[in-house]
Each structure stands twice: as structure tokens, then as C-alpha cells.
Amino acid sequence: MNIKRDIERIRRRLAVTLMLLGMIASPAGVWARIQGVTGVQGPKGPVFHLTAGSFHITTPDGHSLLMWGYGIAGSKTQYPGPTLIVNEGDQVTVTLTNQGLPMPVSILFPGQHRVVATGGSTGQITRESTGPNDTVTYTFVASHPGTYTYYSGTRPGLQVEMGLVGALIVRPKAGADHAYNDPATRFDREYLLLLTEVDQAVHTQVELGHLDQINNTLTHSTLWFINGRNGPDTLYDDNVGWMPHQPYGALVRMHPGEKVLMRVIGGGRELHPFHTHGNNFTLIARDGRELSSGPGQGIDLAVSDYTLQVQPGATYDAIFEWTGEKLGWDIYGTTAGGRPHTCVDNDGDGFDETTHEYCPDHEKPIPVILPENQQLTFGPFYSGSPFLGVLGNLPPGEGGMNLYGGMYFMWHSHSERELTNDNIYPGGMLTMLIVEHPSVPIP
Template sequence: MLKKLGLTVLLLLGHSAADAAVRDFTLHIDDGDLTITGAGGTTLSVWGYGETAGLPVVPVPTLTVNEGDTVNVTVYNHHNAPHNFVVQNVTTDANPIAANGSKTYSFTAPTAGSYIYNDTLNNNINREMGLHGALIVRPADNSNTAWTGGPAYDHERIWVISDMDTPRWNDVAATGGNVNTSVYKPNYFMLNGLGGFDAMMDHNTMIMGMMDEVTLVRIVNAGQFSHSLHFHGNHFEVINVSGIRQPAPFEQWDTINVPPMSVAEVLYTINQTGEYPMHIHTAQAETANGVYLNGGATMIMMH
């Protein structure tokens, strides 16, 4: 049974969209299951951050704030091992939260963009097991632009990429064994915690729009492999590479490589009718336990 991971977002009232606000989040660390449906699918043992104790999915729902907001994230660790919470290039406290302990992390939302947060402990095992997610920082005025005065968009998609090695990592870690981290051969690849069978039908993952509408795609690679994403149907413009805002958008032919623990942002404009796939441009990453097509893939559709 899929245990769902959510996020409690408590927004203080009385602030306009253009004003800095206080954003309070509560996360619970637990063990649970992630089900990949379709050919090659299975139920994976995972660890995750969730809004309710005992109910994780992977990845955690996105934390969304505005530039300049005060952000407070309280994390409760219900697992039997130490864990932490670190926003890459934003927070620096990597000290462990003991089993049955808690900690509140406070920081000011950085410049508008996409960021990875994860558990940095245990030689990447905790992140691989599912303790990862995306922090999205919007412009202070909450406009549909990538940053204040930056490129505008009509729609937005957040793609959190993950890969998991179930027999050598997940199954061993879940039962308290010692993972040999020198061997990593992932056999499941996901977009937003979904295999391709589900991601190709998920409206929160698919790119959908009318002619000439622009979608800002925020790509967050929380996996341990570099992944090249191949867009069919149209070219796209790159506005952020490895977390570095580009001085001007530049056109990319049809594929962008995103290294592990890195982010990229692209603008995809629908300029022809039809239905097209988007998939990771590696045969292995298009499978679920070796079965094609049920890995890192989704659809692009004009409606």
C-alpha cells in the first residue's frame, strides 16, 4: 500500500503577495512504501518527510515560498536512526536529529529559483531512500516570472528526478543492514516519485497547454546518476544551469543534462499540435526493473 507523503504549510494571514511573510512548515520523518505500478512495477521500501507521522511518499511535496520570506521548517524524526534537513546552498546546519527528536530550521528565502533539500547523512543512503524534495522560491511579488523582471510563463512543472537500487540499497537499509555504497546499480527511475506508466498520465507532471503557451519546467535531480532529459516536439530555452541563472535564455536542441544534486530550469513553448513524449535519454532509465517503458518519462500535450 502506498503511504503518502505530504506537507503542512501554515501561512500567516494579513500579508499581501508582494510582502515578505513568515512561512511555517512541519515535516515528519518515517519509513514507508512507494508503489510503482505498471510493467516491472513493485513496492519499494522508502524513508520520507511527511505532513503526518507514518504517511510518507517520495518525493516530499514541494516547499513554495517567496523571495525574502522568513522560512521555518520543523522536522520530527520518528525513525530509528539519525536524520537531518539541508537546503543545498541555503542552509548549513547538517547536525543530526536523533531518533524521536525534532529540530526547527529557520532561514530567509534566497533569490528566486529552484533548490534541492535532502537528508545529507549516511553516505547518500538517506537521500536515495527518499529523503529529498524541492524548494521553489518565487519572486517577491509572486508573479509568473522565473525571477523579478525575468522570463514570463503560463504554466509551471516541477520534476524531481530520483533513482533507486532496490536489492542492494533499499531492501538492505530498510531491514537495518549495512549497505555497500561502492556498488550502486539503480533499477527504478522516477519523475515526482512516479514510474513512466503513471507519470505519462499525471496532470501535475505532464506538460500541457495551448498553442504558444510557455511552461517553466524546474528540473531537480535528487538521484545519484546524471540524467539527460529529451523533449520531443519542440526545442526549448535554458534559463538556469546547475543553479546558475543565465544572463539570457539560450535555445537548446532537444536534450539537457542535469548532474546529480543539481537543478536546471527551461522554458518549453508549445508551437505545434500533437502529443509527444519526454523521457530520460538513457535506455536503462526508461525502465522499471528492466521493463520498458516505465521509468523516467512523461508526456507533452497540446489541449
């Protein structure tokens, strides 16, 4: 192994990646916890001061699209709305002020009991804000942990389409590394995947002021989003400057053996079959309730699956793991191939205590003869090697998007049309999972 050559190869690939995309530029841009807001502490619990306003976003197909969104008072409104993070048992207060939208706005909190709305103006479903001088306040106790959504209860067929939707996360008393008060729901990393869609024709009608001409029963979606971004913008870090109203990325990173909590929300009006390449996930909860047969039974009704049928308005919690178990070769390479390492299984579970290598496959070579490079077509995320953490040789101009020799798996809608941006492929409802070598830091 030529260390100087390997260092130079890493340096060249880092430069290429920064120049071409600016995405995945540094592991420091990735988070172990979901980005969100915890509010300001009031006399009885967290308080969130939200506004609703309009803005434009630029989509990867080159369109400029009018959106409506929620935002923290004094900050930009955004799509989707700020992720509100509270603790089980908190008395939560949310105020909402309409900052210039042409109709009243409101918020519903599905899954929260006894939401009390005060102030503002009377609406058909809940109290609303009609303008900058009309603030409505919602109060509830976050009595049960889980993943929830919130959205406008005023003409929701239009206002949710325009972007008035967000996520609410209630952390359990068991701690921030648990989804629920059950040891089986402990996780190492968590990611939010809020799925939505847009009919650009509706947004054009709103921008032209033709609100009375919009028929939401005739919508035809042309853009699909994860966390308010279309692929490949989903792969960028949070809070990149050129997407000021779309702060949330959707890139998932993990090490072998880690448990990743997927918090998935159907934030629009359509069903989306969301598919995880790499492994099955274990669905542990839906709509903020564990899949359990009864008290004390744990998540005994949890389901293993590889495609999640995400229904409108529903939320899901699932745990995803990857170890490379039974792939049939040593995922870290072999001694004969210049990659010596050990596999130590002290507890008899079949896995190394540190790297989570599947020990029965230790030192197993690739069971086929690999073709020469000239016989292959390369994708930008291929490292040049089938081994985790290894950067192999690639022809000039190939690869460049895989800094650390990770294994990439696409996570995406299994509805083919939803993998486009206004019929331009690839795009839409897609992101990536990167399984990184254990030595690669993921904050």
C-alpha cells in the first residue's frame, strides 16, 4: 500500500468534488440529530412564534416557484416549515401571525389531544390569523412521543399545496436517543424525510391572483420533494446559502452496525412508495404510536419491509441497519489484497465489536473475477473499489463524488414519474444513503 499515493488521490478527489458540486464537501456538514427548533422557554413550557408568508424557490429544472411557508418570527419563512422539537410532557405554545398572505391561515396539530386555540379570528376548523395584527395562539400538552406533522387547517387543499406544512417531533422521557419509551427503539442517528409534491400550475395561478379559479380536485403534480428539496438538491448540506428558503437537506450517512431512525412524513395529498436500497427497515410506529399489541408488549408488531407506502398525512418511524452481513466477501478487504485487519467477536453475535464486520466472511475474497476498467461504465459515486473505505484506481474524469470510499445506496420513490423534475430525469423524490468506513467521522 502506497500511503503517499493514497493521500494524493484523496486530495485530488476532494478538490474535484468541491469544484463540481459542493455537496458532501465535509462530514462536518452532516448532523447526528435532526435540525429543528426547540422554541423559547416560557413559564409553562416551550413557546414557538411562527409567521406565515410567501417567497420563491428555484427548482433544479430552472423554474422559479412561488411558495407559502411558515417560519420563526424574525427569520425567513421556509419550505417545509420549521421542525418543532419538544419533549414528552411539555406544555407547548405556538403563536401564528399572517405576514401578507392573501387569505387567513391557521395550524392543525394531528395526534395532539385537546389543542386550545385562542385569539385570532374564527375559522371553519380552528382559529386563524387574518393579517399582521391578528395573532392566534395554540396550546397543547405533548403527551406522547413520536413523529407528527402540522399543517394549515384553512383551505388545506390549497395551502398545504402552497407549502404550509411542517414536522413536529416529541422526544420521549427515555432520552433523545430513543424514539419511544422502549429500549428496542434506541438509535444512533436520526433523519427526517418529509415527502411532498407540487402542481406548478396551481402556484402560477396563485401568483397571478386567480385564487377563485383554482380547483384542487384537478391538480397534476410535476415536482416531488424530500424536506422541501428536489433531487439532487437533497444531497446538499443544511442551510446552504443559495437555497435560503429550503434549509433542510436529506442526505443520510451511517457506519456499519449503527441504528438509523427514519422519521417519514406524508406531507402532501399523494401516496408515495418510498424505497430503501441496501437493506430492509423495521417499521416500529405509525402516526406517533408504537406498533404494539398492548401495554408492556414492546414493539411486537414491528414489520420488516423495503418499501414504505407513505400515505397523505401519515407519519412513520422505522429503524434501518446495515452491516454487510452475508454479502459473501470481506467488506474491508483481505490480507492478500493488501488490506490486513482483524475481526474480533467477543460476545458471540457474529460481528466485530468495533467495525461490525460480519466475522464469518472475514478474509473472504470477492467470489468473482472483476472485469477490467475498460469494460465498465462508472457512476460518479463509485469509489473504484468494492471494499468499504478504499479508493481504487479510476480512469481520468470518472468518479470524484465519493470522498471516503463509502457505499452509496439510493433511497427514493418507487413511482418512476416521481424521480423527475417536471419530466427531467433524474431528480424529484430521491436522496442517498452513504455507509461510511468506521474511521470516517460523522458528527
